[in-house]
Amino acid sequence: MADWLTPTEWDALRLSLRVSLWATLCSLPLALLTAHALARWRFPGREVLNGLVHLPLVLPPVVTGYLLLLTFGTRGPIGSVLQDLGIVFAFRWTGAALAAAIMAFPLMVRAIRLSVEAVDPRLEQAAGTLGASRAWVWLTVTLPLILPGVIAGAVLAFAKAMGEFGATITFVSNIPGQTQTLPSAIYAFLQVPGGEGSAARLVAISVAVAMGALILSEWLARRVARRVAGA
Amino acid sequence: MSLTVTLQHRFAGFDLDLAFQAPPGVTVLYGPSGSGKSTVLAAIAGLMRPDHARIAIDGTVLTDTTRGLSVPPHRRRLGVIFQDGRLFPHLSVRRNLRYGRWFAPLGSDAASEDAVVEMLGLGPLLDRAPANLSGGERQRVAIGRALLSSPRLILADEPLSALDGALKAEILPYLERLRDEWRVPILYVSHQPSEVTRLSTTIALMRNGRITRIGPAAEVMADPALAGAGRDAGAFIEARVRAHHPDGVTELDAGGLPLFLPTLAAAPGDRLRLRIAAPDVMLAAEAPGQISALNLLPGVVDGIRQDGHSVLVRLMTDAGPILSRITERSARALQVQPGARLVAIVKSFSHDAGDIGSAHR
Known part of the structure; x- marks a missing residue:
């Protein structure tokens, strides 16, 4: 392995990638459903759902992390039930993934929702008259049309998860090799004398990932606009 | 084929109340804009829910509000040609044409793709994207797509109204061939006398949500009491x-x-x-x-x-x-x-x- 990063730095990078990947993949189906519900369906409590989804965007991350600790901690109402089933979030990398997923969720829902709203429902109607059931219409018309938006949302969420710090450190602490993600590692390196070199390298990686994700998601968003306008 | 429709629906400030039977051939719902023609089509296609209705094709009941029955649009097997084509922008012309075939019941006497492509002159367009088609080409693809879903009936909602005069003249012969060579029954909504003249076997005149007259095309068009203004x-x-x-x-x-x-x-x-x-x-x-x-x-x-x-x-x-x-x-x-x-x-x-x-x- 390349020796331009120390083993601790490698651990942090690897952990961050794993946490972000799982956070993105697991929240994607729920984000699709939520985006559809918000874009298309009228139901009581729609505004409340909208508020809940966007809450992590405006709450101080430390509050989100604390609330996660309260509910998903080993003594929390959900956490204790899950513990009996052998699933533990608190102070594990899975907890870091959960925190990252919740913090990234609003971004993902927002990107998908915009692309769902851009789809002309009359195209879906036309597909219905050609014999496609609702599930088939979704798979063959809706999904292909929103796909660039979905990918853009996922990329953004991934980048956001890579950078998540406040909720993560509150919920799962900062255990090297266990829960020490890239931002936590940067924070830790800055606390010790002589850690600036390590911090600088990790900062460079963070900036590169974030910029790359922004450029990629912008490019995909432009594609969805062009694709839907082609009707 | 015979289509039987009884329909009542109340909109804000507008009532739809009609009953008619469309014999085989092309039945044109003919009337001014706002007379409710497109709503009738949408109700038959199952795209809107009328207050009271009974809609049946031959023996098959599609809608019967007294029994709370409404067959979902995708199981009605009606080919709809929309005013604006509604081609799928992410699919090539060929895949647009084939879309309905995935869902047509096996063994239905589907029109052959080659024959439809030949009749509508779509050969050179097959690999193009809908965004790169002219308005007339797009409507030709829409006609072919509806036809290839092997429908019991084709519903055409002013399919030529978005096209200018020359393009209309380009599409009309294709619709005539559809009527004569394919013998698919068609319910066609229009307010254009030239389209009515060229296509209709039966005309149902619509005014303010009601059918004022239905009969063989030549008879209805030649009735002075029903004639329109000017040309x-x-x-x-x-x-x-x-x-x-x-x-x-x-x-x-x-x-x-x-x-x-x-x-x-x-x-x-x-x-x-x-x-x-x-x-x-x-x-x-x-x-x-x-x-x-x-x-x-x-x-x-x-x-x-x-x-x-x-x-x-x-x-x-x-x-x-x-x-x-x-x-x-x-x-x-x-x-x-x-x-x-x-x-x-x-x-x-x-x-x-x-x-x-x-x-x-």
Whole structure:
């Protein structure tokens, strides 16, 4: 392995990638459903759902992390039930993934929702008259049309998860090799004398990932606009 | 095939209340914008839920509100041709055409893709994206897509209204072929007299959410009481091409009467349908001796409608009924009254290009 990063730095990078990947993949189906519900369906409590989804965007991350600790901690109402089933979030990398997923969720829902709203429902109607059931219409018309938006949302969420710090450190602490993600590692390196070199390298990686994700998601968003306008 | 529709629906400030039966062939729902035509189509397609309705094709009931029955759109097997085409932008023309085939029941006598592509002239377009098609090309693809889903009935919602005159004339022959060669029953919504003339076997006239008259196309169009204003009034007659003369005139036979038109792109023996707008028809008491107009059709007046100072006269000739709009002054001078024997005079050049189409066989 390349020796331009120390083993601790490698651990942090690897952990961050794993946490972000799982956070993105697991929240994607729920984000699709939520985006559809918000874009298309009228139901009581729609505004409340909208508020809940966007809450992590405006709450101080430390509050989100604390609330996660309260509910998903080993003594929390959900956490204790899950513990009996052998699933533990608190102070594990899975907890870091959960925190990252919740913090990234609003971004993902927002990107998908915009692309769902851009789809002309009359195209879906036309597909219905050609014999496609609702599930088939979704798979063959809706999904292909929103796909660039979905990918853009996922990329953004991934980048956001890579950078998540406040909720993560509150919920799962900062255990090297266990829960020490890239931002936590940067924070830790800055606390010790002589850690600036390590911090600088990790900062460079963070900036590169974030910029790359922004450029990629912008490019995909432009594609969805062009694709839907082609009707 | 026969489609039976009973429909009542209340909108804000507008009531739909009608019942009709569409026999095989092309039934045109004909009426001004806002008369509720497209709503009827949407109800048949299952795209809107009417307050009260019973809709059935042959024995199959699609909607029956008394039983709370409404077959979902995708199980109705109706091919809808929308005003705006609605091609899938992410699929090529070929994949748009094949879309409905995935869902058509196995063993249904689906039209063959090659035959549809040939009929609609889609061969060169197959690998193109819908965004790169002209308006006319897009509608041709939409027609083919509906046809290939092997529908029991095709519903066409003003499919030509988004196209300009020349493009309309380009698509109409394809719709005629659909009617004559494929024999798919079609319910066609339109407010264009030329489309009605060229395509319809049955006309259902719609006004303010009601059907005011339904009957064989030639009869309804030639009824003075139902005729529209200006050039929208006009009967059509059917004629067979007899010969092309070297001086640029095509001779037709209409119920034994000769008709002469500028050379037509039709082979001798072809049957044509020819719309004659009422303002283009002169009436005379007897056949004039020397006149530039080539078409003289003697007949008997069997219908009159007066609108202010203009009079719409229906003349029954051997070629069929003809409508003529003349002034009240001329009507008085000619003593126009039911039973009067008059001659209709029609110039060879007085028809519009879109007014001649092939006759329904």
